[in-house]
Amino acid sequence: DTGVSQDPRHKITKRGQNVTFRCDPISEHNRLYWYRQTLGQGPEFLTYFQNEAQLEKSRLLSDRFSAERPKGSFSTLEIQRTEQGDSAMYLCASRYPGLTQETQYFGPGTRLLVL
Amino acid sequence: AQSVSQHNHHVILSEAASLELGCNYSYGGTVNLFWYVQYPGQHLQLLLKYFSGDPLVKGIKGFEAEFIKSKFSFNLRKPSVQWSDTAEYFCAVRGGSGNTGKLIFGQGTTLQVKP
Numbered sequence: 001d002t003g004v005s006q007d008p009r010h011k012i013t014k015r016g017q018n019v020t021f022r023c024d025p026i027s028e029h030n031r032l033y034w035y036r037q038t039l040g041q042g043p044e045f046l047t048y049f050q051n052e053a054q055l056e057k058s059r060l061l062s063d064r065f066s067a068e069r070p071k072g073s074f075s076t077l078e079i080q081r082t083e084q085g086d087s088a089m090y091l092c093a094s095r096y097p098g099l100t101q102e103t104q105y106f107g108p109g110t111r112l113l114v115l
Numbered sequence: 116a117q118s119v120s121q122h123n124h125h126v127i128l129s130e131a132a133s134l135e136l137g138c139n140y141s142y143g144g145t146v147n148l149f150w151y152v153q154y155p156g157q158h159l160q161l162l163l164k165y166f167s168g169d170p171l172v173k174g175i176k177g178f179e180a181e182f183i184k185s186k187f188s189f190n191l192r193k194p195s196v197q198w199s200d201t202a203e204y205f206c207a208v209r210g211g212s213g214n215t216g217k218l219i220f221g222q223g224t225t226l227q228v229k230p
Contacts, residue, residue: 042220
C-alpha cells in the first residue's frame with residue numbers, strides 16, 4: 001500500500017500524559033497537513049508543512065501541541081499534558097508539490113481517547 | 116472567515132432513490148471545491164473536485180456536483196443510490212490567505228441507504 005500511513009491507529013491515554021503520532025506521506029509528496037476531527041464534525045486544519053518547513057499553524061494548535069517534519073518526509077504530532085478535550089481523530093494528508101489542482105490524500109487517522 | 120455549511124446532517128434513503136446533498140460556502144475569492152466520502156471503517160477519499168470550467172463536475176461511482184457561483188453552492192447529486200453508498204460525505208473548500216492549500220470542511224452528512 002503506497003498511501004498515507006499513520007501510527008498508531010488508536011491511542012488511549014490518561015489525562016496529563018504526553019502522546020506522539022506519526023504520519024508517513026505518499027512518497028514525493030512534499031506538502032503535508034494535519035487535521036483534527038471530533039465526533040459529528042468535519043476535519044479541522046491544524047498545521048501545514050512544505051518539505052521540512054512548518055508554514056502555517058491554526059489557532060487550534062495550542063502551545064501543548066507541536067509538530068515536526070525534520071527531514072521533509074515523515075511528520076510527528078505531539079500533544080503534551082493531554083486533556084479530555086483532546087480526544088479526537090487526528091488525520092494526516094499529503095499532496096504532490098507544485099500543481100494547484102492536486103488532491104490531498106488522507107491517511108486512516110489516529111483515534112485518541114484521553115481518560 | 117471562510118466557512119462551509121452542509122444542510123443535512125443525516126439522510127436516510129431507499130435504494131434507487133435520488134440523492135442531493137446541499138453545500139454552501141462563504142469565500143469571496145476564487146474557490147476550489149471538493150466532496151470527500153468516508154465509508155465505514157475507511158479513510159477519507161475524494162469523490163470529485165471543481166477548480167474551473169464546466170460547473171457540472173462528474174466524479175467516481177456516478178456522483179456529480181454542480182457549482183453555482185451566484186448561490187455559493189456546490190451540491191452533490193446521484194440519480195440512483197445503492198446500499199454501498201452508505202457513508203459520511205464532506206464538502207470542502209480550499210482557500211485562505213497564502214498558498215498552503217488547506218481545506219475547510221463542512222460538518223458532514225451521514226447517508227444511510229436502506230436495501
